[in-house]
Amino acid sequence: MKRLLTNMRNVALRDALCFGGYALYLVFSYMAFHSFTLFAPASALDAVSQTLFLATVLGSRVCVFVAIAFFSLRSTGPDTLVSVLVACGVALFGFLVCGMALQFSIDVEFGRILPWLMFGGVCLGAGDALMVLLWARFCKTFTLRSVYLFVLLSNMASLVIYFLMTLLPPALVIPATAVLFVISSVCVKRSISIRVPAVSEYSLPVAKSAASRLWRPVFGTMVFCFMSGMMMQISGQQELPLSTVQETSIVSSGIVVAILLVPVLVVSKPPNLSRLYKMALPLSAAGFLLLPILWNAAGGIVNAFAQLGSMVASIILWCMLADMARDTRLPSPLVFAAALACTNAAQLLGVLVGFFNASSITSGGIMLTVIALVSLYLLSMLSLFLFKDKGLALEEPATPAPQLVVREEQWFSARCEEIASTHQLTAREQEIFVLLAQGRTVHGISEKLYVSENTVKSHIKSIYQKLGIHLRSELLELVNHVDDEFDQQAKQIR
Incomplete structure (x- = not known):
């Protein structure tokens, strides 16, 4: 009371x-x-x-x-x-x-x-x-x-x-x-x-x-x-x-x-x-x-x-x-x-x-x-x-992903924003994409965004589909791989 x-x-x-x-x-x-x-x-x-x-x-x-x-x-x-x-x-x-x-x-x-x-x-x-x-x-x-x-x-x-x-x-x-x-x-x-x-x-x-x-x-x-x-x-x-x-x-x-x-x-x-x-x-x-x-x-x-x-x-x-x-x-x-x-x-x-x-x-x-x-x-x-829940399995084991070595914070933000814009990620998907790129686990993302782990997993599946990838390691490679044009833009940011 x-x-x-x-x-x-x-x-x-x-x-x-x-x-x-x-x-x-x-x-x-x-x-x-x-x-x-x-x-x-x-x-x-x-x-x-x-x-x-x-x-x-x-x-x-x-x-x-x-x-x-x-x-x-x-x-x-x-x-x-x-x-x-x-x-x-x-x-x-x-x-x-x-x-x-x-x-x-x-x-x-x-x-x-x-x-x-x-x-x-x-x-x-x-x-x-x-x-x-x-x-x-x-x-x-x-x-x-x-x-x-x-x-x-x-x-x-x-x-x-x-x-x-x-x-x-x-x-x-x-x-x-x-x-x-x-x-x-x-x-x-x-x-x-x-x-x-x-x-x-x-x-x-x-x-x-x-x-x-x-x-x-x-x-x-x-x-x-x-x-x-x-x-x-x-x-x-x-x-x-x-x-x-x-x-x-x-x-x-x-x-x-x-x-x-x-x-x-x-x-x-x-x-x-x-x-x-x-x-x-x-x-x-x-x-x-x-x-x-x-x-x-x-x-x-x-x-x-x-x-x-x-x-x-x-x-x-x-x-x-x-x-x-x-x-x-x-x-x-x-x-x-x-x-x-x-x-x-x-x-x-x-x-x-x-x-x-x-x-x-x-x-x-x-x-x-x-x-x-x-x-x-x-x-x-x-x-x-009535209430037999089944977990949503991802194609990737639930092990901590390798940490991404971020060159510079501004560079990292610009790169993630470019990928999100190119592949038309929603606002929530972009949030989760950035956290994935930082190496956070599903549980860590769930606690940070105050959403359930099942919701995080379903967003990850959507992100993977839009990016055309299947594993966290591919996501990290995508973030780290940049062309000359983006490098020049990043230099201008710095």
Whole structure:
């Protein structure tokens, strides 16, 4: 707790309020997509309509994430202000369409309103995707410990605000949720401008290395999201009052977030995300284990367990993505959009599978027991290989390289700069190239630049490819070999 208070003293109150905009974004997400509180004004809205709305939201998210991941390979993307304005404009139009559709659902045949409600879901999904990537850009500027603490505190604050929002009259739900989204967009613009901009550069070997290190947690989160989406359709949640679902969700989520906060408050070292990730396994397993027994009893606790497993996995994955983007300097839209496209697609698949099979599943039926047993088996298999890291092997043994005898510091700097410019090395690659030429080891470079050894190795592979070499000794020969023209330039420098 003392460490938490120390960290909070180092943050200005105005900055802390801006950072709190992420909590408001989470409240918007809860209201619109998780508990369907957005539909409170139309209490007669059936489960089929809610499912179709959620499917359009998820489909819209996936399309936006895929498009942004693709274009981030070729462009740095629009200015933050432009992104915020686009996200706000699209989302507010979605709020307007949904609000009008729900208002007219009282007097008009609902079949004529449903297409408009789904169109509003497309707009809200697109605005949500843009906003989450803006917050991802902000989170990239933090260290792993800081982003973990930030995300958990934001989740805790969002649950409190979400509880207050549930007390609003139904007619004010949509306007209040729209206001939260707008305030969050203002906060993210301010938050990004407060932080030191994170440098981004794309390198194919680095991107491949990041993908090889992230695919396991991304795949694991996809499984949790699939099961969460499916459980929402088959657990009988729609048969429960909205207030009951909200209360169960708030209490259970608050307990889990508090448990996740304990390690970062007690231990000064960066959190062990692999161990924390494994919390999601028993939570989801408990949901499916209790499914044939409780169905929708105890306030929908069965569905809550499955949702909690997905929540824990998503929080940990978010921190991993932020740390990876910061460590490798890859563009945050690329890292986050690629991963979130996969997890949202998995959730969409789970929703559709559960939706088309929900009619054949009844309380006490054999089908329900089969689903529970198969899901438990999948979770147990998932736990066997989820975090088996494999090191990235270089073509060169990890032995200290021979030290380069530098003739003169100015000469050495000029020579390295010439090679980096000729072979179009990125800024990070040039840093590592100079350190390699000085004879530093991978471990030494990692400690000096405060990045992981895997990231250093992937940059070295990219450097070797651009220089057309395979060994450290060839790099040293390249630096030492100069032609007459460069010698004359070096003399002018001296």
